[in-house]
Each structure stands twice: as C-alpha cells, then as structure tokens.
Amino acid sequence: MAFHWYPGHMNKAKNQVQDRLKLVDVVIEIVDARLPLSSRNPMLDSITNNKKRVIILNKSDLADPKASTVWRDYFEEHGISAYIVDSKHANNMNNLINSIKKEVAQKVEKYQNAGVKNYKIKAMCIGIPNVGKSTILNRFAGKNIAVTGNKPGVTKNQNWIKTKYDVDIIDTPGILWPKIEDEKVGLKLALTGAIKDSVFHADDVALFAIDYFKKYYPEKLIKAYKVTEEDLELENPELLLLMTKKMGMRDDFDRMSEKIMMDVRKGTLGAYTLDQIDEAENAID
Ligand SMILES: Nc1nc2c(ncn2[C@@H]2O[C@H](COP(=O)(O)OP(=O)(O)O)[C@@H](O)[C@H]2O)c(=O)[nH]1
Numbered sequence: 001m002a003f004h005w006y007p008g009h010m011n012k013a014k015n016q017v018q019d020r021l022k023l024v025d026v027v028i029e030i031v032d033a034r035l036p037l038s039s040r041n042p043m044l045d046s047i048t049n050n051k052k053r054v055i056i057l058n059k060s061d062l063a064d065p066k067a068s069t070v071w072r073d074y075f076e077e078h079g080i081s082a083y084i085v086d087s088k089h090a091n092n093m094n095n096l097i098n099s100i101k102k103e104v105a106q107k108v109e110k111y112q113n114a115g116v117k118n119y120k121i122k123a124m125c126i127g128i129p130n131v132g133k134s135t136i137l138n139r140f141a142g143k144n145i146a147v148t149g150n151k152p153g154v155t156k157n158q159n160w161i162k163t164k165y166d167v168d169i170i171d172t173p174g175i176l177w178p179k180i181e182d183e184k185v186g187l188k189l190a191l192t193g194a195i196k197d198s199v200f201h202a203d204d205v206a207l208f209a210i211d212y213f214k215k216y217y218p219e220k221l222i223k224a225y226k227v228t229e230e231d232l233e234l235e236n237p238e239l240l241l242l243m244t245k246k247m248g249m250r251d252d253f254d255r256m257s258e259k260i261m262m263d264v265r266k267g268t269l270g271a272y273t274l275d276q277i278d279e280a281e282n283a284i285d
C-alpha cells in the first residue's frame with residue numbers, strides 16, 4: 001500500500017463514502033475471496049445502514065473454491081447476497097448485475113407505480129485497496145475506463161458508468177481502510193499483497209504463511225519447497241531454515257522468506273483462503 005492510513009485520512013474516507021452513499025440505491029462491497037473477513041472494513045456494516053448491499057468475493061481464481069462457497073453461504077445466511085467472481089478473467093457480469101437489480105426490485109416497482117418509466121438503479125463499489133474495484137468497474141463498463149481515486153480524499157465530480165442494464169455505477173469507488181488491529185490480519189493482508197510496503201518483515205510474513213499452510217494446506221508446502229510430511233513437524237523457524245537449504249539458498253532465510261511471500265501472493269502454491277469460517281463470529285453487525 002503506497003498509502004498510509006492516518007486518522008485524518010480515515011475520517012475523510014468515511015465521510016466521502018457516506019456522502020456518496022446518499023446517491024445510490026445499492027452498494028457493491030468488494031472483498032478478496034482469499035480474505036473474506038480480513039479484507040473488509042467492518043465499519044461498512046454500520047455506514048451502509050439500511051442500504052441494500054451485495055458482496056463480491058473477488059479474485060476467486062486465487063482462492064480455495066471450497067472455502068469460497070462456505071463464505072458465500074455464510075454471507076447469504078446473514079442476509080447479504082454474495083457472489084464468487086473472478087473479475088480478471090470473466091468478461092460477463094450479467095448474473096451479478098441481474099441480482100443487483102433484484103435487490104432493488106421493490107424500489108423500482110414503487111417508482112414505476114408512481115409513473116417513473118425507466119428508473120435507473122444507481123450503485124457504488126466499495127472496498128479496501130487492491131481488492132479489484134477498478135477491475136470490476138472496467139468489467140461493468142465493458143471497456144477500459146480511467147478509474148480514478150486510488151487514494152481517499154480525492155474529491156471530484158461524480159461520473160456515472162452506464163451499463164446496458166438500467167444500472168448506473170459511480171466511476172470512483174469508495175475506498176475504506178483495512179482493519180489491522182490484529183497483527184494476524186496485517187500478516188494476512190501482507191501475504192495477499194493488499195499491503196505491499198514494509199510494515200512487516202518478510203520473515204514474519206513467511207513464518208505466518210508456513211504456520212497457516214502447515215495447518216490447512218500442508219501438501220502445498222511439500223510440493224513447492226522439497227520438504228517431507230515429517231519435516232512439517234519441525235518448529236516454524238527450523239522448517240524455514242530447512243526449506244531455505246533445500247531450495248539452494250544456504251542459510252539466506254531472508255531471501256527464502258521473500259520467495260515464500262511472493263509465491264503466496266502470486267498464487268504459485270495454488271489456490272488458498274486465509275480466513276476460516278470459525279473466525280467469523282460477530283463479523284457482521
Ligand atoms: N487473479 C486475479 N487478480 C485480480 C482480480 N481482480 C483484480 N485483480 C488484480 O488485483 C490487482 C488490484 O486490482 P485493482 O482493480 O487495481 O484494485 P483496487 O485497488 O480495488 O481498484 C490488479 O493487479 C488486478 O489485475 C481477479 O479476480 N483475479
């Protein structure tokens with residue numbers, strides 16, 4: 001994240017989101033499917049209040065498909081329609097747009113009954129940095145548009161992206177900060193590349209990755225880093241050193257840590273999800 005969140009920024013971002021929320025019928029909350037909890041700003045629940053909302057679990061190509069289904073069901077059980085999306089490769093947003101329309105069908109009907117013919121549903125994308133807001137807006141637009149506002153506090157006139165479905169979307173997504181009160185959340189964000197600067201040491205990030213993958217995806221470590229099932233019983237630092245050696249880096253565990261972090265970020269180890277459903281308690285207000 002080439003941008004640091006200070007209280008001033010957070011306030012500004014929140015106010016800006018709240019202001020623009022007044023303009024729309026429905027909010028499209030975008031999260032990273034690998035981090036359905038950690039890539040959310042929990043404040044959005046209260047900011048959006050009674051506003052209709054859908055959640056996009058984006059980057060689903062990088063996430064554990066089983067986990068994505070579990071998370072989608074979780075959100076649905078909490079009354080929020082959720083969609084598993086790979087906006088990098090999918091061209092077609094029809095299903096999504098149709099369900100956004102369904103969310104506000106009642107409102108549209110009310111307008112129609114009152115004599116308003118082609119009521120344009122207005123929507124806004126919101127999410128923390130790097131979850132794919134710009135990519136999704138481009139998909140909605142069906143072409144490459146200059147999506148602005150990678151930083152909060154960039155005020156400009158509102159433009160609307162027109163889609164062919166009677167839904168207009170604000171071209172500047174709402175940006176909220178990730179909630180990094182818990183160090184673990186920070187490490188997860190660093191592992192997926194949501195935070196790119198050096199808030200964390202690579203070895204801490206790598207050790208967290210080792211710990212997590214040992215538990216949930218041991219076969220991925222075995223396959224990628226020439227270790228055995230037995231090796232995985234080592235303590236994490238010893239295991240990191242062993243991997244370093246086996247990968248031909250002698251004792252340069254900094255270099256190996258960097259490699260592990262980049263491998264996880266790029267998905268070289270395969271698909272994974274870093275939030276477990278049992279961490280979801282109280283995730284939704
Ligand atoms: N693999 C994958 N990458 C994605 C997907 N959506 C976005 N990205 C990538 O994630 C990065 C951040 O996307 P961007 O749209 O700029 O995020 P924003 O900061 O929320 O606007 C870019 O490199 C995108 O190409 C997706 O569904 N799958």
Ligand SMILES: [Mg+2]
Nearest residue numbers: 133134149150
């Ligand atoms: Mg963007």
